[in-house]
Amino acid sequence: MNDLIEVQSVSKSFGGVQANQDISLSVKEGIITGMIGPNGSGKTTLFNSIVGHHPIDQGSIRFEGEEISKLRVGEIARLGLLRTFQQTRIYNKMNCVDNMEISVSQRERNFSSMFSGRKGEILDRAEEILDFVGLYSKRHLISGDLSFGQQKLLEFAMALMNKPKVLLLDEPTAGINPTLINGLIDRLKRANDEMGVTLFVIEHNMRVVMNLASHVFCLAHGKMLAGGPPSEIQKDQRVIDAYLGAH
Template sequence: MLRVEAVEKSFDDFKAVNGANLVVGKGELVAVIGPNGAGKTTLFNLITGQLKPDEGRITFKGEDIGGLPPYEICKKGIARSFQIVNIFPRLTVFENVQVAVLSQQRKSSELLHPAHNIAVEETEVILESVGLSGKALEVAGSLSHGDQKILEIAIALGNEPELLILDEPTAGMSPEETSATMELIKRLADTRGLTILFCEHDMEVVFSVAQSIMVMHQGRTLVQAEPQEVRRNKEVQEAYLGGE
């Protein structure tokens, strides 16, 4: 479904991504791992249009999406969450998700109907599915960090994506929160038939959940394979696993 081929991106003299390759098939749960500064977030930003690639091709369902603005890419069916909490702090939890749903329904520019009657059901379903219904009327900025990370995912779900990209969905969470969140992600993948691409620090989590793992090192793709195979890979052990 998503195919990244030999993508490169540099900032001034620094090559943040230098030859990344990635294949995500429909319905898969794919993880990207790599040490800090390996270029994971940059790669995600390239896929979802926050950054424009210098070289290489990014295709989604056979269509070239490299260098399109983020809102175009989102409309093609890719939604994402961010590593650093990236929500609408002054809006309520309900409104946070509703903004995305409205955008998905092409109703963002509607002027004459009060927003509180539109897209309510869809929004409530999403809040229900991530377990935030009870906090729907709270101002998002006052939520706990863990809840804000969940809200991140909920906003992304508002776009009814085919491909959901999660940038370190459990960053900064306690171990209990982490496992609950991973359960949530697995459940979402099953019930909604989502394809999910995520990156994650916690190795245990990655190897237990992902069907396919791509390893990045210094901006480059070392390998993409099934978890067992990645574990056996010499290069990966040297560059990454061996280092810990």
């Protein structure tokens, strides 16, 4: 398996706060990789660095072997590396179908396709994916009127619409009712399996990560603490200490 994302000794600080210190990790193609860590351990900062939201202080980030740490958010997105937000972000005055249609991949778009009509095949795919996440019956509603959990599902569906190579998910189950979480785990797995999307997931919920990921990294205090298969991570004393506050 190839390394799709390679992060090498990346550091990022905000003023005096060292959010990420000398972090190295790799995300392998085709599998689901998890990232855990206590609040404030620098997980979202690392995500933001990878997608180009802010410049990094040191280190290198490669996507499919190409250095991306100097690229802008839009350019990285067009390479096929997409993220969802912890605070769900959708286009809240547009209906679900419109949200989906505008989320199509911008990779091969040129100036004239800016004005292309709203083609049937795009609509078909939008409805198919909305059905996949279970929002088909809500497809004509204004997305801002959906519940928080439904908005999260919509954001996930929009990301799939974009046909990304890698999808970075920032706490996909936060704020979702526990009975829906199982459904979501199932859909994440199917997206990985059937649509071939590599997933890199930040998750607080241990049960979810252990269920979902085949490789897990653990961050604490901005540093890489451990990495390995979930069964090992679960037993790792340093990880347990970090979560229970032994530091």
